[in-house]
Amino acid sequence: MIKLTIDGQVIETAAGSTLLEAAQQAGVTIPTLCHLADLTPEGACRVCVVEVEGARGLVTACTYPASEGLVVRTNVNLP
Numbered sequence: 001m002i003k004l005t006i007d008g009q010v011i012e013t014a015a016g017s018t019l020l021e022a023a024q025q026a027g028v029t030i031p032t033l034c035h036l037a038d039l040t041p042e043g044a045c046r047v048c049v050v051e052v053e054g055a056r057g058l059v060t061a062c063t064y065p066a067s068e069g070l071v072v073r074t075n076v077n078l079p
């Protein structure tokens with residue numbers, strides 16, 4: 001298990017999860033379009049982009065691996 005922060009909420013998730021899966025487990029809604037469960041994520045539509053502290057740009061939550069200590073923001077209106 002790993003811990004990361006999404007919208008100020010510390011979340012524990014299984015290693016190998018994506019940011020989308022971690023957010024869903026925590027009840028944080030991230031909209032998706034091209035993501036379909038049970039299919040290989042493509043990251044094509046970019047509807048699910050989120051901000052990861054330290055990353056160069058926005059990342060696609062459906063493909064980005066959750067990792068220990070990440071700080072993620074899904075809503076620009078949050079502090």
Ligand code: FES
Pocket residue numbers: 031032033034035042043044045046047048049060061062063
């Ligand atoms: S849902 Fe399309 S890129 Fe993530």
